[in-house]
Amino acid sequence: REMQGLGKAVLGMRVGMLGVGAVRGVVGAGVCGGVPDLQTVRYINTVRAGTTYVYQDSLPKLPIPKLDDTLKRYLLAVEPIISEDEMSATKAAVEEFQKGEGPRLDAMLRKKAARESHTSFINDAWDDMYFCLRAPLPINVNPFLHLSRPSALEKKRPLLRLSKLIYSSIRYMNCLNNQSLEPDVFHVGEKTQTKWFKMFASFLPRSVSYYFAYMLNGYPLDMSQHKKMFGTTRIPRKHRDVLHQASDRRHIVVIHKDHFYAVNVVSPAGDPLQLGEIEAALQYIQETAGAGGIPVGALTTGERNWWASVRDQLSESNAEQLRMVDEALFVVSLDDVAETTKEGMAHRFLHGWGRNRWFDKSFSLLATPDAEVAINFEHSWGDGVCVVRYTEEISSDDRPEPDASAPAANGTNVEKVEWNLDNGLVDIIKESQASFEAHARSMDYHLMEFPEYGKDLLKVLKISPDAVAQMAIQLAHYRLHGRTVATYESASTAGFKGGRTETIRSATNEARKFVLAFCDPRQGQEEREKLLRTAADVHNKISLQAKTGNGFDRHMFALQDLAKKETLRAQLTQAPNLDAAAGDGIEELVAKGGAGLVSADTITKQLPGIFRDPAWGLLNHNILSTSTLASPHIEGGGFGPVVPNGYGVGYGVRDDKLGFNVSSFMGDSKQMTDAIGTALRDIRDALEGKPISIDKDAQ
Secondary structure (H helix, E strand, O other), rough: OHHHHHOOOOOOOOOOOOOOOOOOEOOOHHHHHHHHOOHHHHOOOOOOOOOOOOOOHHHEEEEOOOOOHHHHHHHHHHHHHOOOHHHHHHHHHHHHHHHOHHHHHHHHHHHHHHOOOOOOHHHHHHHHHHHOOOOOOEEEOOEEEHHHEOOHHHHHHHHHHHHHHHHHHHHHHHHHOOOOOOOEEEEEOOHHHHHHHHHHHHHHHOOOHHHHHHOOEEEEOOOOHHHHHHOOEEEEOOOOOEEOOOOOEEEEEEEOOOOOHHHHHHHOOOOEEOHHHHHHHHHHHHHHHOOOOOOOHHHHHHHHHHHHHHHHHHHHHHHHHHHHHHHHOEHHHHHHHOOOOHHHHHHHHHHHHHOOOOOOEEEEEOOOOOOOEEEOOOOOOOOOOHHHHHHHHHHHHHHOOOOOOOOOOOOOEEEEEEEOOHHHHHHHHHHHHHHHHHHHHHHHHEEEEEOOOOOOHHHOOOOOOHHHHHHHHHHHHHHHHOOOOOEEEOOOOOOOOOOOEEEEEOHHHHHHHHHHHOOOOOOOHHHHHHHHHHHHHHHHHHHHHHHHHOOOOOHHHHHHHHHHHHHHHHHHHOOOOOHHOOOOOHHHHOOOOOOOOOOOHHHHHHEEEEEEEEHHHHHOOEEEEEEOOOOOEEEEEEEEOOOOOOOOEEEEEEEOOOOEEEEOOOHHHHHHHHHHHHHHHHHHHOOOOOOHHHHHHHO
16 A cells, blocks of 8 residues: 555655665566577677667656645645744745746746756756866765675685675666667556566557556556666866767776776677676786885865866876776776775775775776675766665676686786876875875764664554654654754656655654654653654655655755856846856856856855855755665665764665665764664554653663
């Protein structure tokens, strides 16, 4: 019933941070007859070419909620994190916006969305947000997914596991290139998973195919992000980065001990090289690397304007080297250190101390000497739905059996990338790496596995597992800091054309009442359980709103973006130093956030009062940034805090346990995970009618 209630949107996640679960392709293996044997080598599945985007044209557009509904939801979201006096001022700002600039900006947004039939109303503003962000990518933007633990054979022969994943990645890419990757569909029931449905759906006109699936409780997802996955790099530019994608490339870049190698992994015919050939190339790199190199990749850890300037300097004598990295299908970071703790692995996979990485790449496979593997991905081009689908496919691919013993090293397909670096560049690189490492070491990480219960018990207790996890985070933070704060939980809107994410604001009024009751030893057990269940119900309600395109954050973000751009156009028209903008027109400068010609303070002063009100700033200062993931092929994942006084909280709920990965710059990640553990026990005890921890302490 809960799944049917989700309607067209289906998967809640951050960043990339939720498993696909029941999502599987509609066009299954065996649909097309007469597939040549070659296809079993070249492609990860054997389906009719041209079916990957069969639903794309008829996907519904992401709806724009009614302005009045958005503003009501906004007021409900800010109420628990501000004072009564502040709430009165915020209500006045909302009323002013509702009667003034709000309807005009809303009408502009709807007209703009109507003209852009290929995507969603949020995408332009979302791209501006990512590409104009000047903060470094590691910790701030790029998350990681830690793949499932290696087998005994893979631990003995770690390069074999990596070779398998590279091999399957090429097969996956080939499916994308000829559009034979099965479309993502969220199945409710079995009708849309039958052979007859798969056959019929693959031949339907694209203008109606979505509706056929929808009538049978199948909900196709947007597939547009998959096109950007391979051969893609985010290139730094002054004020606004660009996404560059190359086609028809055959190489990956392997980084080992900060040395860079271009490795051809695709035959001239388009097939992946044999497993043994890939493993032999990796073996050759390991055996010939020698001492550590200059960590050129540390430059990708820098502030984006700074890196853009340094990259221009670097490209003067390294244009071909940069092109080799930029246009690689993806990057493989072959590390030479095995971590002994989960926290150590999390640090390595999230940022790696700025060594042996190229964070601008769309995604990188990270591998350790003990066969642990993770994916670190740059977030501007896509979200977790896309990356998790890739992860699951390459992890479960039916590959040929490897040879019993490892092949001899062979560098036939390997070309070392030789950087031309003068002393000045070497100094810049070393200083960049040292500076980033110092910053990264100021962030602490703690991972907690909670084995006392999971989804199975929560189903028996008839309460949402995600709501329980979110309420535990709320209770833990309040017990540590004594206040309710802005909380971000991501929900995917991939059920819509061009959909990205929406925010679930978990810190509701009902969540606050639940927290206060669980911190008050005078509160009765029955009342606590009632308040907990009410908070969980409200969380489920706002989660459903977010997933079905009825949240409020993205709507307000788009309205603010329109207001900012109006201000920029007006200010730039009058800017005395406009000629210094290197020939850019007004719209190009607007897309660059004004390119430094208009101060942020000037822009803010011209915005409608609702966006200058302190409540708007507090709501977007996400002290608790949370995301969940669940997949049998993923061990865990993580990301950094998004504000200096905040936490990055990745979590997963499995049948018999929960897990939390917490990052913080305040040195208290372990205190936070300990508090979450206590909160989870209290929630279980309250649901079972037992005293909770504060009752026991009072005794």
